[in-house]
Amino acid sequence: MTPSVSPQDVNAIRISKVSKQYGDYQVLKDIDAEVARGEVVVICGPSGSGKSTLIRTINRLEEINSGAISFDGQNIHAPMKTHDLNQLRSRIGFVFQNFNLFPHLSVVDNVSMSPVRVKGVARDIAHDKALLLLDRVGLVDKANAYPGQLSGGQQQRVAIARALAMEPPVMLFDEPTSALDPEMVGEVLAVMKSLAADGMTMLCVTHEMGFARDVADRIWFIDAGQIIEMATPEEFFTNPRHPRAQRFLADLRH
């Protein structure tokens, strides 16, 4: 599945001097980072470090207090018409920790509904496309089932298919396997790995260090609202520079 991106966009996502606070509490402090087209970035860090908040600011599910985040050349946090924001969002795929599938729609309808209603795709075309995507994530035989009848791992794979149905050039993952029983983590990570292998631009918040080591091009380590370290997996896992990163990795290995 090839991402559809205009060739002149070398950087798919650019985060410039982004800060966010809740009242007195500074959640994100002056974050500067870029994700290049086709790159896979893993964001990790201790809980409360702001990593979920950061990824949610990228499709503006969270607002920021200062700075800019540009996707595809456009600042997503600039004042804009709701319609334009919706259009921009439809081009950023987002996978939630809690899947958030629509329980009143069948699996195939979950995947096909938004291309029809948001992008105006013809219903039969969207339906066929949905079946193809479900096949891709290994769930085409569940097309007419309902989310409540699926396991957590199956639901998350449907959620990935649902996001892919909008043909986004970029996919964001917010702790996609954290809510799953351990035996189901593998099937979801397998789908994510195949997406990466196909060249999808991906930004993942995750604790799955095996995934990071195998697939990530870069790792951003966040603590207390700042990106403390940006490194390749090799550098990060064998030779973390920052003491807090060293401590984080040590805790993970216990």
Place this chain on the structure above:
Amino acid sequence: MTGFDLSAILTNPEFVAMLLHGIEMTFVIAIGSWTLAMTLAILLLALRFSPGRFGNAFVAGYVSYHRNVPTLVQLMLWYFGIFTLLPDWLTYWLASHNAEAIFAIIGLGLCQAAYFSEDLRSGLRSVSPGQMEAARALGHGYISAMRFVMMPQGVRNALPPLINHSVSLFKNSSLGVVIGASELTHAVKEIENLSFRTFEIYLIGTLLYLFFSLLIMAGGAYVSMRADPATRARA
């Protein structure tokens, strides 16, 4: 008639007296029926849990009747119906002791007892059964476990619907006007007939009801807050 003039009612001593009497009657009916309802609800709850099938069936039937027959019709059945079946001496006694208010209290009290007992019952049911097991494991008997572990939690859970139904009970006191009780709505209609200032007196009546209803709701919220150990610890 001419212009909006609240003082036409509020400065008229006769009207104010009527209003005050109406408020007094409303409170008599509300408090009387609330007390009756709550007492009866606890008895009904005990009857529900009594051994044998009769208790449960009786309470189920009682609740079913009072929830499916409109409250107004229940009051009519009491005052226009049962009243006439009573022996003469009782009829005379009631008639000279404000029968309308008494039947309003009886009718509303019996009706709300059904709702209160169901609220208490579902409050009790929502207490996790593990609580009972833990109490028994510690050596409590059934009654002791109910008294110290289950009921306190059950009542706490039941507070929101109990408060809602208490407000309903207060508002239902207005139904007394249909059977001739001289409560607030009755006073409002009387004053309207005498003064022709419909808008003003309706406004006063509405504001009075609203004020007292909100007072009950606020009081209930306060009681809820105090009953919740999490907030009590903070206070």
Place this chain on the structure above:
Amino acid sequence: MINDIVAIFHDYWLLLLIGQYPNGPLGGLANTLILSALSIALAFPLSILLALARLSKWPFLRWPVTVLVYVTRGVPLLMLILWSYFLVPLLTGADVPSFVTMLTTLVVYQAAFLSEVVRAGIVALGHGQMEAAKALGHGYFGAMRFVILPQALYNMIPSILSTFVSTIKDTTLGYVINVPDLTFAASQVNNQLLTQPFQVFLILAVIYYGICWSLTHVAYRLERRITRRRAGLNGVRAATVIAPVKIISEQL
């Protein structure tokens, strides 16, 4: 006693059923049911609008609806009926039949109560559904139309039915403004017979009991079926969505 009751029923069943029609307006049980059904049919769409207004981010939409909800919760229905009886002819300038006045009152009253049910249903769905819809590019109304409302309203079906039952009970208050309904018909029977008030009102109570009990039973069966279906769609969450909803609809 029983013979009396059977006799009364035998003589007056038509009056109780349709009132004085064709010698007067339609009345009796038929009118009660028509009034109730019409009120719910009109109150339901209104309640959705009120709920959305209450959830919106604009104060000028939120405040009036919040006031309306508190007024209907704090003021007896009887008082509201008196207000309508006074205001509706005044505002429309015409001689309005008591049926219409009662209908207006009931629509506003039930819509205010139902809007709380809709609101609770929407809130119970949680942020996740709205976020997922927005992340896919849906706007607010698109999300409401395709994701939020279908779920919230389907969960509301038992509640609508039990509000219908409540409305049937509320119609009895039309008695004070002489709406020709079942209660009015019964009082007419009583005024003719004069010596058997207990029997007449017992019949009245039994008829209401029969209707309300049957409808409540249907609502209960529907709720069981919805809970079972939703448990398949939604895990355990379904039960908690429906439970708080029933309590709010108990009014009278």
